[in-house]
Amino acid sequence: MRTGYKRETWEFGSSREVEEKHTGNYGARGQKREKRRKPTKEEITKQNQWKRERDVRRLIKWNFTQNDYWMTITYKKGERPSTEEMKKDMEVLIRKVRTQYRKAGKELKYICRMGIGKRGGPHMHILVNRFATEETATDLIFSRIWTKGHVNFKTTYDAGGYRDLAEYITKPLEAWEEECIKRYSRSRNLISKDPEEKIINRRSLVDSKGNMIQPKAPKGYYIDPDSIRMGINPITGYAYRHYTLIKLDRRI
Numbered sequence: 001m002r003t004g005y006k007r008e009t010w011e012f013g014s015s016r017e018v019e020e021k022h023t024g025n026y027g028a029r030g031q032k033r034e035k036r037r038k039p040t041k042e043e044i045t046k047q048n049q050w051k052r053e054r055d056v057r058r059l060i061k062w063n064f065t066q067n068d069y070w071m072t073i074t075y076k077k078g079e080r081p082s083t084e085e086m087k088k089d090m091e092v093l094i095r096k097v098r099t100q101y102r103k104a105g106k107e108l109k110y111i112c113r114m115g116i117g118k119r120g121g122p123h124m125h126i127l128v129n130r131f132a133t134e135e136t137a138t139d140l141i142f143s144r145i146w147t148k149g150h151v152n153f154k155t156t157y158d159a160g161g162y163r164d165l166a167e168y169i170t171k172p173l174e175a176w177e178e179e180c181i182k183r184y185s186r187s188r189n190l191i192s193k194d195p196e197e198k199i200i201n202r203r204s205l206v207d208s209k210g211n212m213i214q215p216k217a218p219k220g221y222y223i224d225p226d227s228i229r230m231g232i233n234p235i236t237g238y239a240y241r242h243y244t245l246i247k248l249d250r251r252i
Helices: 041-063 083-103 138-145 161-170
Strands: 004-011 015-021 069-074 110-116 122-128 151-155 196-201 221-223 229-232 239-247
Touching: 041 110, 041 161, 069 138, 083 110, 083 122, 083 138, 122 161, 138 151
Parallel strands: none
Antiparallel strands: 004 015, 004 196, 015 239, 069 122, 069 151, 110 122, 221 239, 229 239
């Protein structure tokens, strides 16, 4: 039986995300494929959540930098707007900010979601591209327009980075949050890219004893150890391997 696996690579300039998997067209040395089965409800939920986090993380990496703004927008103490009122407030805020961006010759990019704190406090989180000119800046625009409460500013770096932000933006609703709260929304001008696909012939993700093989970084990159995910897909019965390559700083 011929062996090989499919590799998909997404480019982000300073990093690459890689997903590798065996498919039905290629065997895997040392791997005994189990019979396909119907996924459980829990497995479907977990897989869908992983995909949401992955897709939003990639959107953030393509469209935002570590110096852009992650904002927490709150209401004045004691105010408890309805979900519909919050949605309307967010729409009005985004529309007014977009207008100010365009006056400055910029296009607003954003990802946002609403939330309700454990004690009932309504708030909104918005990730936006940051800019500044001699006349105005992102923080000034938001602070002037939002008069219903306070705006807290953090850079994406200070907010935990791409992975933490993606996890927060896509996290499931809390038990006390209404189902009508949309998980997140985004501007239509965010770019996304298709992966580069390649078939790796006569290679396997598992060794002759059935153990997963650790990925190796190509020249000029190192592997983020926290990004490595590999094992046997319980639904397909085939091995998979995911990891992120970080470009080395050639000045070091």
